[in-house]
Amino acid sequence: MSIYVAHRLFAAHDRALAAALAERLAKKVGSERVFLPFCDTDEEELVAEVKGRRLFELDRERLGRLDAMIAILHGPSLDDGVCMEIGYAAAIGVPVLLFTTDFQTYSLTKNGAPLDFPDPLIQAVARHTIRIPHLGPPSSSPQKGATHYAAFGARNLSQIDTALDTAVDAVLELPSPCPQPTPRRRDGLVYVEGSPYAAWGHDRLARLCLGAGHRLALPRRFAVADPIAEAIGDFTTACDAPRFLADVSGPETPPGTALLIGAALASGVRIAAFHPRPTYTHASGREPNQRNLMIQYAVHAYLADLEAVRAWLTL
Incomplete structure (x- = not known):
């Protein structure tokens, strides 16, 4: 084991x-x-x-x-x-x-x-x-x-x-790993996670996705009676979407967003992080990282402004 x-x-x-x-x-x-x-x-x-x-x-x-x-x-x-x-x-x-x-x-x-x-x-x-x-x-x-x-x-x-x-x-009593089904790619879909630390929520990013001709998926777990059940739906959708766009604004990447970044990486999803005001961490012998190295290298693109988001959506 x-x-x-x-x-x-x-x-x-x-x-x-x-x-x-x-x-x-x-x-x-x-x-x-x-x-x-x-x-x-x-x-x-x-x-x-x-x-x-x-x-x-x-x-x-x-x-x-x-x-x-x-x-x-x-x-x-x-x-x-x-x-x-x-x-x-x-x-x-x-x-x-x-x-x-x-x-x-x-x-x-x-x-x-x-x-x-x-x-x-x-x-x-x-x-x-x-x-x-x-x-x-x-x-x-x-x-x-x-x-x-x-x-x-x-x-x-x-x-x-x-x-x-x-x-x-x-x-020691956990079951054996269970291979997950191959993600069902949903053409043209972008899963967008807003940041709870940002006043604009997910609205600005959502509008850009729709304006670029993409279909949109937003998290559902935050405004329902059974957030656990809807969280599983968010997880599955983020793994199935060809693109995942996450607002990582705030003192750290929000925990659910960080979890979905890991899941999307494992599922072969193209990941972008919207980070208009980045902060860096420094450690001896290590290059500056955008707060957490696991997030930094899991993400395929960091987008500093809305024009960068528009450009990423056309790739």
């Missing part, structure tokens, strides 16, 4: 949590069957002419030969690279397990259906979610001289231990 551990990797505590999960998995299946990005791509020591692209290629190569994925997700601002990897795995039939200790649930309206994650797509494509939202129990025999801060820290570590053990047991 080959297992990919998808995780946010930019801070030491994120990497440490993922390493703890990978270590427990390795004890069950062997370290050669566990892939931990950053660690197993040797990111800090890796030397390549274009390092970010090489890291993307290494991760994508491993994504293509998996039996299962376990993704660590916490908080309302989900890592866009992890979401992209989830979408890629789901599109090729790899079962995905989600792991979180987040104590919040989310909804698309004030009294809407509760969701484990801010975008229903994340939950919709997963086979299983391990959610351990509560602190561990107080110690019955507190250490002499320990402050209440130490006791609080111990309860958090106990929560993490429970979540890790539960997740390891669950990922």
